[in-house]
Amino acid sequence: TVGCAALDKEGNLAAGTSTGGIMNKRYGRVGDSPIIGAGTYANNTTCAISATGQGEYFIRGVVAHDISSLMEYKGMNLKEASKKVINEKLKTLGGKGGIIAIDRYGNIADPFNTEGMFRGYILDDGTPVVKFYKED
């Protein structure tokens, strides 16, 4: 799966996700990537999110929207909200994976509960940062 979340100069957020799903998946199986609120979500009042991992768990946990809701209704910041959903809720459900997200202030979050996740970010200073593993 691949995904991207962006903040533009007008303050508008957007998120997108694209995938082939799971190897040897049953014909017709759909994961979280095209499900808005599960694998993809964006709202200018909170953040933009794209997820990757075991889609069934992200659908059951409504993971992307949950992060946005924690920010909107509970006043959590992006890092707190995304860590809570990935490290607590998704873990409780038994799902593996992670998310990348950016909020309206340009704060980044990339929590995951697997050994690694290909990820990177670039902010207005123009320096690209790429990471692979948990330790990075």
Place this chain on the structure above:
Amino acid sequence: TEFGLVLHGGAGSIYKGRFTAEEEKIYEDKIKEALNAGYEILKNNGTSIEAVTKVITILEDSPLFNAGKGAVLNSEGKVELDASIMSGKDLTVGAVARLSKIKNPILLANAVKDKSKHVFLIGDGAEIFAVEQGFEFVENEYFLTPEKLESFNKIKAEEKAKVQSSIQKNEEFKYG
């Protein structure tokens, strides 16, 4: 921060020791290429939607990731692709699933968002919509890579061996 973007290229089977330094460099270069392309759009007053579609198109076109070219195979040995996109400005959305012939699913998802009254199109219906919108079609084989085909064949061989082993066990049980 005035603008910026963050991306991922999947979290499955990525652990220290799996990739050589050369392989890591190939992934790093492709991710940097995508980041820089998105950055140029945002720096030049492009929209976040434009940046997201550009970044994802680059990753879909690369055989390194499980999206577009290089995607995994379903149980029938075919590639089935899903994608979605959402604008935080007005909460508009486009999603597509079960595509087998669209080169860049994220662009079709964006077209569903902008040029359809619907939110989510799947399979044949999505591809008919793509024809109407003048999208680029490819054969399903375009998405296949030797690495993914090898993984698929390995899984199928393991499945076959499991079934045969199970049949043998049942026979033994029956005779026992």
